[in-house]
Amino acid sequence: MVPISYYLALSAILFALGVVGFLIKRNLITLFMSIELMLNAVNLAFVAFAWQWKSLNGQVFVFFVMVVAAAEAAVGLAIIIAVFRTRETLNVDRVDLLKL
Amino acid sequence: MLQLVLFFVFGIIAVAAAVNLLAQRHPINSALSLIVVMASLAALFLLMGAEFVAAIQVIVYAGAIMVLFIFVIMLLNAGEEERTPGSRVAMLLGFPAVVLLAGLVAWTVLAHNPHPVTVDLAGRFVGSPTLIAQLLFRDFLLPFEVTSVLILIAIMGAVVLASPAGTTTGPGSPERPPAKREE
Numbered sequence: 001m002v003p004i005s006y007y008l009a010l011s012a013i014l015f016a017l018g019v020v021g022f023l024i025k026r027n028l029i030t031l032f033m034s035i036e037l038m039l040n041a042v043n044l045a046f047v048a049f050a051w052q053w054k055s056l057n058g059q060v061f062v063f064f065v066m067v068v069a070a071a072e073a074a075v076g077l078a079i080i081i082a083v084f085r086t087r088e089t090l091n092v093d094r095v096d097l098l099k100l
Numbered sequence: 101m102l103q104l105v106l107f108f109v110f111g112i113i114a115v116a117a118a119v120n121l122l123a124q125r126h127p128i129n130s131a132l133s134l135i136v137v138m139a140s141l142a143a144l145f146l147l148m149g150a151e152f153v154a155a156i157q158v159i160v161y162a163g164a165i166m167v168l169f170i171f172v173i174m175l176l177n178a179g180e181e182e183r184t185p186g187s188r189v190a191m192l193l194g195f196p197a198v199v200l201l202a203g204l205v206a207w208t209v210l211a212h213n214p215h216p217v218t219v220d221l222a223g224r225f226v227g228s229p230t231l232i233a234q235l236l237f238r239d240f241l242l243p244f245e246v247t248s249v250l251i252l253i254a255i256m257g258a259v260v261l262a263s264p265a266g267t268t269t270g271p272g273s274p275e276r277p278p279a280k281r282e283e
Contacts, residue, residue: 016202023194
């Protein structure tokens with residue numbers, strides 16, 4: 001018997017770790033992974049609430065979140081490749097000009 | 101009791117791997133930590149009866165998406181993260197802000213949770229593929245079809261963005277001469 005609040009607290013912790021990763025990391029790819037961590041934390045909350053209300057809608061939402069995450073990862077990594085091709089760097093502090 | 105033990109085991113693994121994601125400076129180590137987070141979250145999903153979601157968490161997330169990440173890390177030959185003045189400012193401001201955020205989210209969720217239901221594995225609530233499919237192809241048919249369009253657009257966008265300039269003409273315009281490098 002696991003109280004539902006434990007799952008929600010774990011979800012909040014993981015989400016906050018994703019936010020801190022997004023704020024303190026300087027590598028574009030790692031920033032992207034922090035976003036994936038936040039999406040995962042939200043998925044955990046969705047599944048926990050689906051369990052609490054005995055409704056499968058939450059799990060279907062997790063499915064949609066995964067689809068969006070996959071699309072986002074594909075496009076985002078393509079953008080990272082394009083940025084790297086023009087700037088020769090992955091450091092976000094060095095990507096600060098709109099035009100080369 | 102067993103569920104509580106399993107929850108703490110996988111929850112602690114997930115949090116430790118997430119902290120490791122932040123502590124590591126090489127992106128490949130961060131990516132491997134993220135895979136550990138996703139795998140332990142899949143175990144937690146199983147604990148809550150979400151069988152289908154746990155399976156696609158492992159196959160799609162830990163499998164496909166993270167392979168894409170590692171592929172890009174290796175393709176770009178990403179090295180260790182360099183420290184800049186910006187990263188020091190981000191560290192100083194980031195940690196207090198995040199502690200505040202985590203406290204706020206946890207307090208909101210815990211204080212406004214109307215029914216503190218406990219999760220029981222014997223509850224026979226299982227998100228099997230059959231039930232998920234019935235929902236997905238009946239109640240959520242339109243969103244499901246829209247996501248297929250989304251995926252198609254994402255594929256085309258990724259191809260256009262990732263290919264070098266001038267090589268995306270494709271077979272649709274055969275009369276166009278091969279791309280020349282501008283001087």
